Amino acid sequence: MPDAALTLDNITCTFVSHEGGQQRYTAVKDATLAIAPGEFVSVVGPTGCGKSTLLNVGAGLLAPSSGQVKVFGEPLLGINSRAGYMFQGEALLPWRNALDNVTTGLEFAHVPRADAQRLGNEWLKRVGLGGFENRYPHQMSGGMRKRAMLAQTLIRDPDIILMDEPFSALDVQTRQLMENEVLALWMAKRRAVLFITHDLDEAIAMSDRVVVLSAGPATHPIGEFNIDLARPRDVAEVRTNPRFVELHRAIWDVLREEVLKGYAQQKRA
Numbered sequence: 020m021p022d023a024a025l026t027l028d029n030i031t032c033t034f035v036s037h038e039g040g041q042q043r044y045t046a047v048k049d050a051t052l053a054i055a056p057g058e059f060v061s062v063v064g065p066t067g068c069g070k071s072t073l074l075n076v077g078a079g080l081l082a083p084s085s086g087q088v089k090v091f092g093e094p095l096l097g098i099n100s101r102a103g104y105m106f107q108g109e110a111l112l113p114w115r116n117a118l119d120n121v122t123t124g125l126e127f128a129h130v131p132r133a134d135a136q137r138l139g140n141e142w143l144k145r146v147g148l149g150g151f152e153n154r155y156p157h158q159m160s161g162g163m164r165k166r167a168m169l170a171q172t173l174i175r176d177p178d179i180i181l182m183d184e185p186f187s188a189l190d191v192q193t194r195q196l197m198e199n200e201v202l203a204l205w206m207a208k209r210r211a212v213l214f215i216t217h218d219l220d221e222a223i224a225m226s227d228r229v230v231v232l233s234a235g236p237a238t239h240p241i242g243e244f245n246i247d248l249a250r251p252r253d254v255a256e257v258r259t260n261p262r263f264v265e266l267h268r269a270i271w272d273v274l275r276e277e278v279l280k281g282y283a284q285q286k287r288a
């Protein structure tokens with residue numbers, strides 16, 4: 020069997036709070052998750068359960084307290100250079116136009132400027148921003164900024180794509196358009212994707228597999244579902260498929276209780 024693209028093996032993350040004494044909070048405990056090359060995996064879980072923490076561990080931005088991360092079979096030490104990371108918030112530099120934002124990563128990788136600009140323009144076209152290369156972030160809509168961020172993440176053709184609720188700030192229509200665009204780009208390249216979302220519909224519509232996390236503290240996977248819906252998929256149309264409805268019910272059965280627990284904890288906090 021080929022190595023998984025990304026393996027999170029028995030990961031535990033304990034944070035130490037320095038406010039008011041040395042309080043410890045174990046956000047993630049003994050979490051194991053593997054993503055095959057070319058596989059699209061979504062992780063869903065209640066708010067604040069530890070989804071971003073797991074993604075940060077996979078990106079090499081956060082060292083786990085225990086456990087191991089492997090990238091194509093090799094232990095990860097430091098930043099995961101085979102991964103591209105698309106954050107939840109705004110990641111564009113306000114003083115750079117769309118083209119210069121999209122090519123930032125290439126610049127860090129010392130790609131010659133002419134090559135970077137050619138690739139940048141190609142990617143801007145691919146995400147529907149052809150002709151907008153000179154726009155600055157404040158001159159773009161939320162959807163346009165997300166498109167630029169997508170191009171910024173994919174331009175280096177990473178083997179692993181990590182996405183943390185990338186479209187949560189968008190209106191429903193723009194969001195569905197972007198989801199379809201991501202699927203089309205993914206179908207063309209078939210990279211490993213770890214997609215974090217709290218939206219179960221989005222997770223099912225996009226993924227090959229949906230992993231459900233327990234409410235925190237000590238979050239870990241408690242359910243895993245293969246999404247056997249045919250591809251290519253249209254994220255809006257697939258929601259009316261009877262199998263989608265069936266999968267939604269089965270996953271929600273597991274997720275519901277965790278969401279309620281997470282909600283109760285937030286109210287207590």
Ligand SMILES: Nc1ncnc2c1ncn2[C@@H]1O[C@H](COP(=O)(O)OP(=O)(O)OP(=O)(O)O)[C@@H](O)[C@H]1O
Pocket residue numbers: 034035044046064065066067068069070071072073217235
């Ligand atoms: N650096 C840190 N120091 C202390 N606690 C942290 C740190 N990072 C995360 N936490 C805590 O760990 C828990 C999990 O946070 P995380 O951001 O991973 O959750 P999430 O599931 O991604 O949340 P959301 O759904 O709101 O995006 C939270 O209780 C959070 O407060």
